[in-house]
Amino acid sequence: MTKKTASPLLVYLAFATVYIVWGSTYFFIQKALAGFPPFILGTFRFIVAGTLLMTWCRFKGEEIFNLKNIKYAVIGGILMLGIGNGIVIWVEQFIPSGLVAIMVASAAIWFVILDKPKWKENLNSKSTVAGLIIGFIGVILLFSEQVLQALNTPQSTNQIVGMILLILGPIAWAGGSLFSKYKSDPESSVSVNTAWQMLGAGIAFIPGSILSSEFKHLNWNNIPLDAWLSILYLILFGSIAAFSAYVWLLKVRPATQVSTYAYVNPVVAILLSLTFTKETVSLIQIAGLVVILGSVLLINLSKYRKNKTVPVKEMLCAEQ
Numbered sequence: 001m002t003k004k005t006a007s008p009l010l011v012y013l014a015f016a017t018v019y020i021v022w023g024s025t026y027f028f029i030q031k032a033l034a035g036f037p038p039f040i041l042g043t044f045r046f047i048v049a050g051t052l053l054m055t056w057c058r059f060k061g062e063e064i065f066n067l068k069n070i071k072y073a074v075i076g077g078i079l080m081l082g083i084g085n086g087i088v089i090w091v092e093q094f095i096p097s098g099l100v101a102i103m104v105a106s107a108a109i110w111f112v113i114l115d116k117p118k119w120k121e122n123l124n125s126k127s128t129v130a131g132l133i134i135g136f137i138g139v140i141l142l143f144s145e146q147v148l149q150a151l152n153t154p155q156s157t158n159q160i161v162g163m164i165l166l167i168l169g170p171i172a173w174a175g176g177s178l179f180s181k182y183k184s185d186p187e188s189s190v191s192v193n194t195a196w197q198m199l200g201a202g203i204a205f206i207p208g209s210i211l212s213s214e215f216k217h218l219n220w221n222n223i224p225l226d227a228w229l230s231i232l233y234l235i236l237f238g239s240i241a242a243f244s245a246y247v248w249l250l251k252v253r254p255a256t257q258v259s260t261y262a263y264v265n266p267v268v269a270i271l272l273s274l275t276f277t278k279e280t281v282s283l284i285q286i287a288g289l290v291v292i293l294g295s296v297l298l299i300n301l302s303k304y305r306k307n308k309t310v311p312v313k314e315m316l317c318a319e320q
Helices: 008-032 038-059 067-091 097-105 107-114 116-123 126-142 144-151 157-183 190-211 225-252 261-276 283-319
Strands: none
Touching: 008 225, 008 261, 038 067, 038 190, 038 225, 067 097, 067 157, 067 190, 097 107, 097 126, 097 157, 097 261, 107 116, 107 126, 107 157, 107 261, 116 126, 126 144, 126 261, 126 283, 144 283, 157 225, 190 225, 261 283
């Protein structure tokens, strides 16, 4: 599908999948880490997910071995999943998920900074720039209480290193996403590309697990059921469903619009926490939710205006 022929319903479903499912993965990553070391978690999650998706593509008779497409897919996968998501997995051992969510949300801003072909369009759009800035402020409001608590406690070396890595992670994710958007063949299969991206990332985790002796110290019999169920959720929904939807959206929608997931995911994480735990929401968190949702509308405002003006111009041309 090209940008012009993408079904609006499929676009809405894809956005809903990325927004909701990825918003829940912060919770499930932490539960999975209760049984799996971080590098083994990444290796197991992405190799299994990539293998399942590749098997499905093979069953459907899709072309799998195209060296040019494989090269681009693996590079994008290592940047997005191996570095970007890998950093999130590792730092959630030491840093509260709220603080991680704020740092990851900066990816939306890096999409604009790194998307050189769209600089003129994005930077000239006041609503897009304002939406990105306001959205980041909203995420800070949403997790301000957790941030203050974290800052008021002594930081370990791992936490300081984690904070530095969380600056680099969103850059790698945004860079890998844009690389995938512009370098992948528009006619190639999204499912095949996604499978190679996950396989490439899964293999990239292996050296880390070997260097940290994770396989040597892991006792598979002691992994709790909750950790197994969490990694199953991450494989089926977080990787196969949501990541496939994300890669497809990069093909059919502007990168700045797709990047709004970085602001909506923390909102979903908070709502799920309120629904399934005894946590309560404060007024400042409600303000953060409202600000974030408003920022998403601002980011998409120029796209809505553009979509409305195109039919009008077509009608005027037809009348002439």
